[in-house]
Amino acid sequence: ELKYECPLSKEELGHSTWNFLHTVAAFYPENPSEKDKEYAYALINSIAHLYPCVYCSNHLKNYIENNPLDLRSSKTFSLWLCRLHNSVNKFLKKPLFNCSKVLERWKYGSKECQKATKLNLN
Numbered sequence: 001e002l003k004y005e006c007p008l009s010k011e012e013l014g015h016s017t018w019n020f021l022h023t024v025a026a027f028y029p030e031n032p033s034e035k036d037k038e039y040a041y042a043l044i045n046s047i048a049h050l051y052p053c054v055y056c057s058n059h060l061k062n063y064i065e066n067n068p069l070d071l072r073s074s075k076t077f078s079l080w081l082c083r084l085h086n087s088v089n090k091f092l093k094k095p096l097f098n099c100s101k102v103l104e105r106w107k108y109g110s111k112e113c114q115k116a117t118k119l120n121l122n
C-alpha cells in the first residue's frame with residue numbers, strides 16, 4: 001500500500017517543536033557559558049521570527065517581550081519554557097502542566113521510562 005508523507009499540520013509542527021525545545025532546555029548546562037546563553041537566546045528568537053504559523057509566532061514574540069528569557073541554568077530555561085507552553089495551553093483550553101515536574105518529564109523520566117528504553121539521552 002502506497003503511503004504519502006504529507007506536510008505538517010499546526011498540531012504536528014507544534015508537538016515536534018515543543019518536544020525539541022523542552023529537550024534542549026532540559027539538557028542545557030547547569031552553569032552555561034556566555035556562548036551557551038547567546039546560542040539559546042538566538043534559538044528562541046529565531047523561532048519567534050521564523051515559525052511558520054503567524055499567530056503562534058506572535059504569541060511567542062509577545063511572551064518574550066513580557067517575560068524576559070531566563071537562561072541562567074537548565075532549570076530556569078526549562079521553567080521559562082514550561083510557563084510559555086502553559087500560556088499556549090491556557091489559550092487553547094488544554095490542561096496545564098505542573099512545572100515542578102518539568103525536568104522529570106523531559107530529562108530524568110519516571111522509573112517506567114527508565115526501564116522502557118535504553119535509547120534515552122541520559
Ligand code: FAD
Nearest residue numbers: 010011014015017018055056059060082083085086088097
Ligand atoms: P503539545 O502542546 O504539543 O505538547 C507536547 C507534550 O509536551 C505533551 O504531550 C506534554 O507531555 C508536554 N507538555 C504540555 N504542556 C507542557 C508544559 N507547559 N511544559 C512542559 N511540557 C509540557 N496551536 C494553536 O492552535 N494556536 C496557537 O496559537 C499556537 N501557538 C503555539 C505557539 C508555539 C510557540 C508553539 C511551539 C506551538 C503553538 N501551537 C499553537 C501548537 C500547540 O501548542 C500544540 O503543539 C498542538 O495543539 C499539539 O498539541 P499536543 O496535544 O500534541 O501537545
